[in-house]
Amino acid sequence: MTEIIRKILAEALGAMGIPVPERMEVEVPRDEALGDLSTPIAMSLSKLLRKQPQKIAEEIIANIRERGDFEKIEVAGPGFINFTFKKEALYRSLSGMLREGENHITAKDIGKGRKILLEFVSANPTGPLHLGHGRGAALGAALANLLSAAGFRVTKEYYINDAGRQMALLGESVFAKYQELFGISRSLPEDGYRGAYVEDIAKKIAENVADRYRGLEYVHPQSDFFSEYACKQMLDLIKSDLEAFGVTFDTWQSEKELYDKHEVEQAIEYLRGRGFIYEHEGATWFKATEFGDEKDRVIIKNDGKYTYFASDIAYHKKKVDGGYDELIDIWGADHHGYIPRVKAALESLGYDKEKLKVLLVQMVSLLRGGKPVQMSKRAGEFITLRDVMEEVGADTTKFMFLTRKADSHLDFDLEVAKAASAENPVYYVQYAYARINSILRHAAEKSLSISTPEAPDGSVSADVDLSPLEEPEEQRLIKKILLYPGVFEAAVYAREPHRITFYLQELAGLFHPYYNKHRIVTEDGRLTLARLALSMAARRVLKDGLHVLGVAAPERM
RNA sequence: GCGCCUGUAGCUCAGUUGGAUAGAGCAACUGCCUUCUAAGCAGUGGGUCAGGGGUUCGAAUCCCUUCAGGCGCACCA
Numbered sequence: 001m002t003e004i005i006r007k008i009l010a011e012a013l014g015a016m017g018i019p020v021p022e023r024m025e026v027e028v029p030r031d032e033a034l035g036d037l038s039t040p041i042a043m044s045l046s047k048l049l050r051k052q053p054q055k056i057a058e059e060i061i062a063n064i065r066e067r068g069d070f071e072k073i074e075v076a077g078p079g080f081i082n083f084t085f086k087k088e089a090l091y092r093s094l095s096g097m098l099r100e101g102e103n104h105i106t107a108k109d110i111g112k113g114r115k116i117l118l119e120f121v122s123a124n125p126t127g128p129l130h131l132g133h134g135r136g137a138a139l140g141a142a143l144a145n146l147l148s149a150a151g152f153r154v155t156k157e158y159y160i161n162d163a164g165r166q167m168a169l170l171g172e173s174v175f176a177k178y179q180e181l182f183g184i185s186r187s188l189p190e191d192g193y194r195g196a197y198v199e200d201i202a203k204k205i206a207e208n209v210a211d212r213y214r215g216l217e218y219v220h221p222q223s224d225f226f227s228e229y230a231c232k233q234m235l236d237l238i239k240s241d242l243e244a245f246g247v248t249f250d251t252w253q254s255e256k257e258l259y260d261k262h263e264v265e266q267a268i269e270y271l272r273g274r275g276f277i278y279e280h281e282g283a284t285w286f287k288a289t290e291f292g293d294e295k296d297r298v299i300i301k302n303d304g305k306y307t308y309f310a311s312d313i314a315y316h317k318k319k320v321d322g323g324y325d326e327l328i329d330i331w332g333a334d335h336h337g338y339i340p341r342v343k344a345a346l347e348s349l350g351y352d353k354e355k356l357k358v359l360l361v362q363m364v365s366l367l368r369g370g371k372p373v374q375m376s377k378r379a380g381e382f383i384t385l386r387d388v389m390e391e392v393g394a395d396t397t398k399f400m401f402l403t404r405k406a407d408s409h410l411d412f413d414l415e416v417a418k419a420a421s422a423e424n425p426v427y428y429v430q431y432a433y434a435r436i437n438s439i440l441r442h443a444a445e446k447s448l449s450i451s452t453p454e455a456p457d458g459s460v461s462a463d464v465d466l467s468p469l470e471e472p473e474e475q476r477l478i479k480k481i482l483l484y485p486g487v488f489e490a491a492v493y494a495r496e497p498h499r500i501t502f503y504l505q506e507l508a509g510l511f512h513p514y515y516n517k518h519r520i521v522t523e524d525g526r527l528t529l530a531r532l533a534l535s536m537a538a539r540r541v542l543k544d545g546l547h548v549l550g551v552a553a554p555e556r557m
Numbered sequence: 558g559c560g561c562c563u564g565u566a567g568c569u570c571a572g573u574u575g576g577a578u579a580g581a582g583c584a585a586c587u588g589c590c591u592u593c594u595a596a597g598c599a600g601u602g603g604g605u606c607a608g609g610g611g612u613u614c615g616a617a618u619c620c621c622u623u624c625a626g627g628c629g630c631a632c633c634a
C-alpha cells in the first residue's frame with residue numbers, strides 16, 4: 001500500500017516540476033479516522049518551496065491522476081495529506097497477495113543479488129556460548145533471513161579465533177586436568193579456564209589416549225595436541241549449542257588458517273609496500289592514524305608474536321577479496337573501540353571503508369528474580385546459552401532478543417522469561433498462527449477451504465469474493481496485512497529485524513479480537529469463504545515473519 | 558580525563574530516521590469458555606519522554622550542557 005502512495009506522489013510531484021525526494025515518508029496516521037495512510041511531504045517541502053504546507057498539499061492533491069483507488073484524499077492538520085482507500089481497492093490488493101503467494105513479499109527484490117558477508121557470534125572456542133553470544137546469534141540469523149528474503153545473497157560466517165595465547169591457555173588448562181585424572185597435581189595457568197567443560201575434555205582425552213601424556217611437561221608436541229583437541233571439542237560444543245538454538249552458518253573461517261596460508265604475512269607485506277607499516281621499539285606498527293584512528297596499532301609485538309589485529313587485517317582483506325558487495329560484522333558492544341582500526345585497515349588496503357557495517361549488540365545482564373546472576377568465567381561459574389534454552393526455551397529466548405533493537409542494553413530475567421511463559425509475546429504470536437491453522441482444519445472438515453499457492457489442496461480458487469468483509473475488525477486486519485511489505489522493506493533498509501517482531505505482535509493483536517468477536521466459519525458460504533481468505537492471508541504473513549525471526553510457527557499449540 | 562551506547566508508564570521495551578492527542582506487553586483491578594484453540598477477548602487506572610537550554614511551522618527524535626547507568630580507551634583476546 002505504501003508503494004501505491006509513493007508512486008502517485010512521485011507522479012504528482014513530477015507533474016508539478018518538483019524534484020522527487022529520495023525518501024518519501026508514508027506513515028499510518030495516529031487516528032484511523034484520519035485515513036489509512038498519510039504523508040507529511042508537503043510540510044517537508046514547505047521550506048524549499050517557500051510556501052505554506054497546506055497550499056502545497058492541495059496542489060499535490062490536485063496533481064494526483066490516478067485516484068480511482070481512493071475514497072478520499074484530503075489535507076489535514078498542519079499539512080498532512082491523508083489517503084483513505086476504497087474497500088474495493090483493499091480487496092483487490094488482498095486478492096493479489098493471495099494469488100501471488102510468497103512472491104508477494106519478496107517480489108521487489110531489494111537486494112538484486114548483491115552479495116553480503118555476514119559475520120556473527122565468532123565466540124572464542126575457549127568455553128561454551130553465553131547469553132550475549134545468543135543475542136548476537138539471534139540477531140545475525142534473523143538478519144540473514146531478512147536479507148536473503150529481500151534478494152541479497154547472504155553468506156553467514158563464523159570466525160574462529162583458534163590461534164594464539166587463548167588456545168594455548170585452554171590446552172594447558174585441559175592438560176592440567178588430564179594430569180589430575182592420574183593423580184598428578186598440576187596448577188592451572190594463571191589465566192587458565194576452570195569450567196566443568198575443561199574437565200570433560202580432559203576425560204575424553206584420557207578415554208582416547210589413556211595415559212600416553214601422563215606426567216609430561218606442557219611442551220611441544222603434546223601442547224599442540226591438547227590445544228588442538230580442546231579447540232575442536234569446544235567448536236563441536238558451540239556448533240551443537242547453535243544448532244539447538246536454530247542458528248546455522250555457511251562458512252567457518254579459521255584464524256589459524258590465515259597464518260598457515262601466510263595470508264597474514266602477505267597482507268602485512270602488502271601494507272608495508274604501501275608505506276603504512278613501520279618498526280618502532282622492537283615492534284611492528286600499522287599507521288592507523290593516517291585513516292582516522294586515535295593511535296597507531298601494534299601488529300607484531302616485540303616478542304615476535306602477532307596481535308589479534310594482525311589477523312583481523314588479513315581476515316577483512318580476505319572478506320573483501322571474496323567479492324562481497326557489503327560486509328556486516330556483528331560485535332559485542334565491548335568491542336566498539338575496535339571499529340576505527342578495522343575500518344582504517346580496510347581503507348589502507350585500498351577498499352571503501354563504507355563497505356563494512358558493524359552492528360553492535362549491547363550487553364545482556366542476566367537476572368533471576370530481579371537480582372543479577374553472578375558469573376565468573378575464571379571460577380567457571382556461569383549460565384550458558386544452553387542453560388537458558390533449557391530453562392526458558394529457544395523460541396522465547398530468541399523472541400526476547402528480537403523484540404529489542406540491538407544497541408540497547410538488555411535485562412534478561414530468567415524468572416520473568418519463564419514465569420511469563422504462558423503470556424509471553426512469542427506465544428501470543430505463535431498462538432495466532434496455530435489458531436488460524438485450527439480454523440482452517442475445522443473448515444476443511446466441512447469441505448470448505450480455499451486454494452492458494454501454499455495450500456493447493458483446497459477446493460476453491462483464491463479468487464474469492466472479499467466484499468462480505470465489512471466489519472471494522474476486518475478492515476483493520478486487511479490494512480495491517482497489506483502493510484507488511486512496507487514494514488519488511490523498512491526492516492531491510494534499517495537492518496533491524498526487531499521491526500518484524502513488533503509488527504507480528506500488532507498483527508496477532510488484531511487477529512485475536514477479530515476471532516473472538518466474529519466467527520470465521522458460519523452458515524453463510526460467501527462470508528465464510530471471504531473470512532477464510534482473510535485468515536489465510538494473515539496466516540501467510542505470520543508464517544513469513546516468524547520464519548524471518550527464526551522462530552517456530554506451530555500448526556497447533 | 559577522552560570516546561561510544563543507553564535513560565520513555567511500577568517493570569521490560571517500541572516509537573516507521575523531525576510529524577497530528579507518546580504506544581505495546583507484563584504487573585494491578587473488573588468481567589467473558591455449551592459455539593472454529595481461554596497460550597485468547599472486553600474494560601479500568603497508569604507519563605515532567607532523566608533535568609536545563611537551543612535549532613523550526615513542529616522535537617522523545619537533531620545540537621549544546623548537566624546528571625545517572627553500561628562499555629571501551631593494550632606490545633590482551
